Amino acid sequence: MAETLTKTELEHALFSAADSLRSKMDANEYKDYLLGIIFYKYLSDKLLYQVGELIEGRTDLSLEECQKIYSANYKDEDLLDELKETLMYLVEPKHTFTYIFEEINGEARTEDGNIKTFQISDLADAFNDIEGTSEEFEGLFQDVQLYSQKLGINAQKQTDTISEVIKAIGKLKLISADGKSDALGDAYEYLIGQFASETGKKAGEFYTPQKVSELLTKLTLVGKKYPEELTVYDPAMGSGSLLLNFKKYINDVGGKEDNVIYYGQEINISTYNLAKMNMILHGVASGNQHLRHGDTLDEDWPPISQTMFDAVVMNPPYSHNWSANKGFLQDPRFSPYGVLAPKSKADFAFLLHGFYHLKNTGTMAIVLPHGVLFRGAAEGKIRKKLLENGSIDAVIGLPANLFYNTSIPTVILVLKKNKEKRDVMFIDASKGFEKKKNQNELREEDIQKILETYEKREDVDRYAHLAKYDEIEENDFNLNIPRYVDTFVPEPPVDLKKVASDLHDTDVEIEKNQKELVGMLKELTSDNRDVMDGLDAIIKELEAELHE
Known part of the structure; x- marks a missing residue:
């Protein structure tokens, strides 16, 4: 078996594995097949390496060697109990990725020595093995529709298509024998981003561009130190990429990645399953992740008595419809503001939900459309109340066309509780980006400029302004950025x-x-x-x- 591939090699190899599916369906559909099968291989490989270490005490065995050991010892109840306790899942020897790969290549044998050929039902049984082991894995592969006619018009055609996908990744060493998969987690994130690029508007359901995620995460960590536990929450988590950025950057504030506790909720079941896979592939311990499939606005979660968060990050669907039922006026998330976000624009409903779950010492960063800065009626009243309380800490205008699901410019609102002053830092970062083929992208220098300006809270000519509360009040609590940051560049005087x-x-x-x-x-x-x-x-x- 080849050495574990680098992150870049994995990225290219995994994305090219989709070639056998691209001609049959669009990216929003074939991502489910490829991401699901990669995840299955990861689980299978991890189990086999674990078997090799438990039975032989070795971490230098190949997957093929571990497969033989597993087949020979599968009836050992102690082994199975140890595997289930350690990994939280099981898969039979005849359902491992390694065995199925051998079936496809004509190398697998039944117990009586006959050649075993691959059937699509073998992979379905493997998925059922894993999903049936524990609640944590329940329904994880439900979007990998193995009997879909898009794969082929009959069972043989479907088998042939899936065989091509499995062969394309069969020789990839996704993890090392000691179970480490650092490069795989990043490569999986890359794949999700590539699929988002191909799916365009549909990507808004599950993906926030990595640079925007990085900015949101780092904004919540400015000026903080977390040597102990850090609790983070994304009430509209998508594929979980926003949450996972805390794993990357916690070391920058004196913390440890094992001390990050993740909470996330997602209404789309397919995207929720993708987030679970993403967490596992990034090595997040099961005890550190608390993910829930549910409607964030209609049903508050988690219970406020259970936990409040050091950091809340969110990129919710913009101007989303919600029920806005009058009963929500009694909901503690919304009741302090006396009104509800409009039925056709749930932007402030998402904001107030996240803010409600924020610790008094925490920071929240949320991406929303510019309308939340100046729209009147109920939204104007909510905005005024937040400003009167000093809750809005910063308004950061982003470039247009950053997101796959919309080309409109967006804004980040940074919120805090119990601020000493009611001033607001305005930053117009709309000009700082790199133009790519389909989207604009924040550069590292753009992110650093925003963070440094936010932390210093000083005026920067044509870029930033620290507005006092009286100035905001004079503007009737309108937060439209041009009212505070003049980006006009005068023409030079004529001689x-x-x-x-x-x-x-x-x-x-x-x-x-x-x-x-x-x-x-x-x-x-x-x-x-x-x-x-x-x-x-x-x-x-x-x-x-x-x-x-």
Whole structure:
């Protein structure tokens, strides 16, 4: 077996594995097959390596060697109990990825020595093995529709298509024998991003671009130290990429990635399952992840008595419809504001939900459309109340066309509780980006400039302004960024004397050229009387202009 691939090698190899599916369905569908089968291989490989270590005490065995050991010891109840306790799942030897890969290549044998050929039902049984082991894995593979006619018009065609996918990733060493998969987690994130790029507007259901995720995460960590536990929450978590950024950046604030406790909720069951896979592939311990499939606005979760959060991050669906039932006026998330977000625009409903779950010492960062800054009626009342309480800490305008599901410019609102002052830091970062083929993208220098400006809270010409509460009140609590940050660049003053001098020089040059032209015309001759009469007329006209 080859050495574990680097992150870049994995990225390219995994994405190219989708070739056998691209001609049959769009990216929003085939991502479920590829991501699901990669996840299955990861679980299978991890189990086999665990068997090799438990039975032989070795971490240098190949998957094929571990497969043989597992087949020989499968009836050992102690082994199975140990595996289930350690990994939380089981899969029979005849349902491991390694065995199925051997079936596809004609190398697998039944107990009586006959060649075992791969059938689509073998993979379905493998998925059932894993899903039936524990509640944590229940329904994880439900979007991998193995009997879909999009794979083929009959069972054999479906088997052939899936075989091609399995062969494409069969030789990839996704994890090392000691169970580490750091590169795989990042490569999986890359795959999700690539699928988001291909699916366009549908990507809004499950993916926040990585650079935006990085910015949101780092904004909540500015000025903080977390040597102990850090609790983070995303009430509209999608594929979980926003939450997983805390694993990347917790070391920057003195913390440890094992001390991050993740909470997330997602209404779309397919995306919820993707987030669970993403967490597992990034090595997040089961005790550190608390993910829930549910409607964040209609049913509050988690219970406020259970936990409040050091950081809340969110990129919810923009101007989303929600019930706005009058009963929510008694809901503690919304009741302090006296009104509800409009039924056709749930932006402030998402914001208030997240803010309600924030610790008094915590920070929240949420991406929303610019309308939340200036729309009136109920939204204006909610905004005014937040400003009166000093809850809005910063307003950061982002470039347009950052997201796959919309080209509109968006804004990040940073919120805190129990602030000493009610000032608001306005940052217009709409010009800082790199233009890519389909989307704009924040650069690392753009992110650092935003973070440094936010932390310093000082005016920056045509970029940032720290607005006092009185100034905001004078603007009737309208937070539209141009009211506070003037990005207009005046034209340089015109030097009239230089303009007059340039005009004079131009006139002199024109007169010189006309004289030369008259001289050349006088030298022209022709036997044609009409031509000569025409030339004489032109010469007289030019000479008259020169004498004026």
